[in-house]
Amino acid sequence: MNYLAVDVGGTSTRAAVVAADGNCLGYGTAGSGNPTSFDTITAVTAIVAATRTALAAAASTPADITSGVVGIAGAGGATGPRLHRELISAGLPEPLTMEPDLLVAYHSGSLAPDGYVLVAGTGAAAVRIRDHQIEATADGLGWLLGDAGSGFWIGHRAVSAAAATLDGRGQPTALVDLVLSQLGIATTGPVNDGGRPNALQQLVHVVYGLRPVELARLAPLVFEAAEGNDEVAGRIVARAGDALATTLGAVVDPRLVGPLVLGGSILAHQPSVARQAIVALPRGTAAPSVVTVADGVAGAIVLALRHGDKVVDESVFARIHTSLATLR
C-alpha cells in the first residue's frame, strides 16, 4: 500500500506517491493552487492534476493509497473542511488530511518535534512548532494585509518605485528600465496630454490588468538591481530582510530552541535576505540547524506516513529526500 503527499503553493503544486519505507514511486506537478476565502476551484483543479500525474508515474491508483496529506495555506481555517469535501468528491482517496502549508514545509526540513519555519515566496509567514504542531503564527496575512518581505511585497515596491521615478516623485533607479522591459513596455515615447510620460500611462494599464499577486514575478528584478548597487533596490531588499526578521521574531520563544527551516523562493535564492532574516533566532540555535527547503512535498510525505502509523526516522527521512530528488 502507498501514500499520497501533495504540497500546494502560490506558484506551483506538487504531488508524490510513496511506499511505506519512504521510497518515492511517482511525482507530478501542476499550476498555482492557492485557495482564497471565496474560491476553491483553482486549488481543487491543481491538486487533482498533480495527483493524477504522480499516480500515473507510480503506476498506482487511488485504491492503492492508505492515507494522504495535502499541505495548503488556510488548512486550519474555514477553507480546509470545504476543500476536503470537494477533493473527496473529485476522487482523491480517503483518509485525506489537510495540513497547514507551513507545517509541511517544516517537516521537509526537520524531524525535530520543536522548531521554527520562516517562508518567503509569493507570500511570507513564520510559525513556531511545538511537539510537531503549530503553536504560533505570524503574518501570512496575504498581499493586502501583510506578507511583509514576500515576493509580492518586493515586486509591488519595485513597480511603485518605477512609477514614482517616471512621475518625477522618486530618485532615478535601474528598476524603471527593468520593470518596463519585463512588462513589455517601450521605455521611450512622448509625454501625453495630461503631462504624464507615455511609458507611465502604459505601466498603469498593464499593472491594473494583473492580479496583484502576479507582481511577485517582478521581485527578481529588485535583487538584480541591488547587486548592481542600485540605491532604491538596495533599500527594498534591506527592508524585506528587516520585515522577515520581525515576522520570525514574533514567533520566537526564547525557551524553545530548535531548528529553523527556511522555505520559499526568496529565502532559497537570496542568501543575504536569509542572513538578515534570521537575526531574530534565539541564542542556542546555531547556524548548522538552519535548513533551507525547496518546498513542502517531503514534509507532506513525512506526515502522510505518520498518519498511516509508520515510523519516520532519519533513515526513512533520507530515503524520502534521495528518492524524491531522482524523480524531479
Added chain:
Amino acid sequence: MNYLAVDVGGTSTRAAVVAADGNCLGYGTAGSGNPTSFDTITAVTAIVAATRTALAAAASTPADITSGVVGIAGAGGATGPRLHRELISAGLPEPLTMEPDLLVAYHSGSLAPDGYVLVAGTGAAAVRIRDHQIEATADGLGWLLGDAGSGFWIGHRAVSAAAATLDGRGQPTALVDLVLSQLGIATTGPVNDGGRPNALQQLVHVVYGLRPVELARLAPLVFEAAEGNDEVAGRIVARAGDALATTLGAVVDPRLVGPLVLGGSILAHQPSVARQAIVALPRGTAAPSVVTVADGVAGAIVLALRHGDKVVDESVFARIHTSLATLR
C-alpha cells in the same frame, strides 16, 4: 439656454444646471462614478443619475442645454472618448466635453490662468496648470501603484498596522480597537488552531471581501487616533503629509507662481496634513492664495460656460459659488 456641469468623484458624483450668467438652477448627486480602464458602467450610471436630478430640479431638459462638461479622472486617456460615446448614447446633451477631474477642481478655486492643484481624497494627485491647461501631473496612479498620502493609502496603513499588532509584529496602537469596531469585528475571542487570534482571522476575512479602495473609509480613524497621541497613527499621518508634499513638489516649477487649490476630503478636513503638504510651494506663493475647495462642480460650471463662449469673470465666479451654496 442653460449649461450642464458634472463632477465625478470616488465617493460621489455631482451635477449642476446653470444659466448663462452663472446662476445655478438645479443640483443633483449620485454615488461613486470613478471609471476604471476596464469598466465605464459605474461612471455612466452615476453621471446619468446626477444629471437627471439636476435637470428635474432646474425644470430643464437635455434640449435646453447649450454645452456640458464632465470632470472625471482619466478623461485625458483612452477612457475619455469611450465614456463620451456611452454618455451621448445614454441621452446626455451635446456638445459634451470630458475634462480631467483635477482641471475642474482647479477651476472651482481660481480663475487665474496659472497655478497648482493638490487633491487627496480616496486617491491623491497634483497638477501644474499653465494657461488653464494641465502642463504636468504627479501621482494619481491609483491604489496599487501610487495615490501616496490618499485616503486609501492611510486606511490601508491603518488596517495593516492593526493586523501587525494583533499578530505580535507591531507595537500596541489604538488603531486595533478602532479598526475592528468600524468593521464590526468582536475584539475578544480565543486564539485558534493556527496560533492566530480569532479577531485577526475575522479581519482577514472581512478585508479580502472589500474592494481595496473601500479601505479609504478607515482613514478618519487614523486622524482620530493621532489626535489622541497614538504613536503608530501619528507616524501614518506624518508620512501622508510628506508623501503629499513630494507629489506637489514634483509639479512645482519655481518660475510658475500662482494659487494653490487644495481638494479632497483629507485636505479639506485635516489642516495639519494640508500645512505639511504645502511646504513644497514655490516662494512668492503666499498663504492667502491657498484655496480649499469642496469638489469640482463649480469648476465644471466655469469650463462649461467658457466652452459656450461665455466670459467668466470674478462676478460670475462669485454668483456660481453663492447660488450653488443655496442648492446644496
